[in-house]
Amino acid sequence: xxxxxxxxxxxxxxxxxxxxxxxxxxxxxxxxADIIQSFSSRLVGQKRLDLEACGEFLVLVGAMLEIKAxxxxxxxxxxxxxxxxxxxxxxxxxxxEAYRRMKSAAAWLSERLESESDRxxxxxxxxxxxxxxxxxxxxxxxxxxxxxxxxxxxxxPDVSLAHMHLHFPPVARFLERFRSLLRRRRRFGFEDEIQxxxxxxxxxxxxxxxxxxxxxxxxxxxQAPFGSIGVLRPDVERSLA
Amino acid sequence: xxxxxxxxxxxxxxxxxxLSRTLEALLVVASTPLAVDELADAADEDEARVEAALHxxxxxxxxGRSGIVLEEVAGGFAFRASRAEAQACARLVERPVERGLxxxxxxxxxxxxxxxxxxxxxVARIRGVAADTVVAGLVERGLVAEAGREPGLGGAVRxxxxxxxxxxxxxxxxxxxxxxxxxxxxxxxxxxxxxAVAEHRPA
Numbered sequence: 413x414x415x416x417x418x419x420x421x422x423x424x425x426x427x428x429x430x431x432x433x434x435x436x437x438x439x440x441x442x443x444x445a446d447i448i449q450s451f452s453s454r455l456v457g458q459k460r461l462d463l464e465a466c467g468e469f470l471v472l473v474g475a476m477l478e479i480k481a482x483x484x485x486x487x488x489x490x491x492x493x494x495x496x497x498x499x500x501x502x503x504x505x506x507x508x509e510a511y512r513r514m515k516s517a518a519a520w521l522s523e524r525l526e527s528e529s530d531r532x533x534x535x536x537x538x539x540x541x542x543x544x545x546x547x548x549x550x551x552x553x554x555x556x557x558x559x560x561x562x563x564x565x566x567x568x569p570d571v572s573l574a575h576m577h578l579h580f581p582p583v584a585r586f587l588e589r590f591r592s593l594l595r596r597r598r599r600f601g602f603e604d605e606i607q608x609x610x611x612x613x614x615x616x617x618x619x620x621x622x623x624x625x626x627x628x629x630x631x632x633x634x635q636a637p638f639g640s641i642g643v644l645r646p647d648v649e650r651s652l653a
Numbered sequence: 654x655x656x657x658x659x660x661x662x663x664x665x666x667x668x669x670x671x672l673s674r675t676l677e678a679l680l681v682v683a684s685t686p687l688a689v690d691e692l693a694d695a696a697d698e699d700e701a702r703v704e705a706a707l708h709x710x711x712x713x714x715x716x717g718r719s720g721i722v723l724e725e726v727a728g729g730f731a732f733r734a735s736r737a738e739a740q741a742c743a744r745l746v747e748r749p750v751e752r753g754l755x756x757x758x759x760x761x762x763x764x765x766x767x768x769x770x771x772x773x774x775x776v777a778r779i780r781g782v783a784a785d786t787v788v789a790g791l792v793e794r795g796l797v798a799e800a801g802r803e804p805g806l807g808g809a810v811r812x813x814x815x816x817x818x819x820x821x822x823x824x825x826x827x828x829x830x831x832x833x834x835x836x837x838x839x840x841x842x843x844x845x846x847x848x849a850v851a852e853h854r855p856a
Binding site for chain 2: 463467470471474475510511513514515517518520521522524525528529530531532533534535536
């Protein structure tokens with residue numbers, strides 16, 4: 413394992429990582445360049461290059477640099493600034509874990525490749541599929557085509573803009589009207605009240621009725637679907653009309 | 654004209670046996686695994702009967718019984734050489750697709766298989782090194798292929814593993830890969846291990 417002798421730390425590399433993860437050492441105070449120098453000088457002393465160890469070292473130092481950069485520039489991006497040392501440590505561990513998992517997956521694939529090395533099969537370009545039979549088009553009648561075109565060429569009807577001028581009578585008008593009716597009378601027939609009104613006014617009146625029912629200011633009774641609607645004060649006993 | 658022997662007539666009379674021969678013919682001309690629906694289309698038969706006939710073909714072409722073996726691979730059915738004949742096959746042909754796959758290539762393959770469709774930057778983020786050359790090599794071998802782009806203008810190219818990948822690794826589909834959760838340790842374990850190392854060392 414790599415031994416380090418830095419201004420802020422002296423000892424093995426994995427201990428440094430542990431201290432950073434345990435937040436006993438601030439990454440901002442660690443000189444990453446020194447770590448890299450120590451590692452490369454150790455490499456010079458070795459006869460064979462351990463690619464595995466080099467790769468792992470690069471991933472770790474890369475992750476450390478990224479976390480350190482975030483610590484040094486806290487205002488660079490709100491989400492990064494929110495990263496607490498705990499979260500940063502968590503992220504370092506997560507990155508290591510993601511890489512380790514993929515390494516394990518790669519190891520599984522390598523083993524699989526080894527165990528399947530006695531599988532031989534034909535390899536080649538995908539064979540050409542035979543051409544699909546051409547669609548036979550039914551005989552066409554020119555007069556029929558002309559007729560169809562003529563129908564298409566007809567000037568389209570003007571688009572009606574009538575709905576844009578629709579005036580919806582205010583629901584409030586009916587709210588007041590029904591309230592005052594119920595002050596004077598115990599019950600009244602809805603149909604009697606809306607007789608002679610336009611469809612839109614009738615709709616408004618119905619909305620007002622539903623609204624008052626919701627507010628428990630009245631009760632509604634209807635003996636059968638589409639039957640006449642009776643409107644009662646909420647305190648009046650239900651009558652069998 | 655000579656009369657056919659009774660046994661031959663019996664075999665011919667079995668429509669499932671007849672269909673199994675058709676399937677054998679289709680499988681021998683195809684260079685990629687054929688799914689049941691593709692076999693059914695080509696044989697002009699319904700899928701349930703094709704599955705029943707495939708069972709017959711599988712019994713006839715199995716390890717120990719024949720030099721040719723029917724296997725279910727890459728989401729379909731295909732013929733391959735029996736494992737017992739691998740040595741003879743190796744003297745005739747080599748397997749260029751998987752020859753000399755580097756550790757980096759297998760790691761990249763694992764990432765694309767598990768996370769695909771994913772981009773080269775995705776691979777680089779996990780491995781910590783640029784993935785361009787490795788991915789290009791895998792594309793050339795036919796083990797991964799382009800699969801569209803990331804959304805947005807100028808989005809990075811996405812890659813996925815190919816049918817050939819599944820065939821080379823003898824997988825019926827990517828669902829046969831072990832679950833990622835079962836591989837490696839969680840972040841908690843890694844931290845615990847690092848902590849343990851720290852306690853055993855003089856500070």
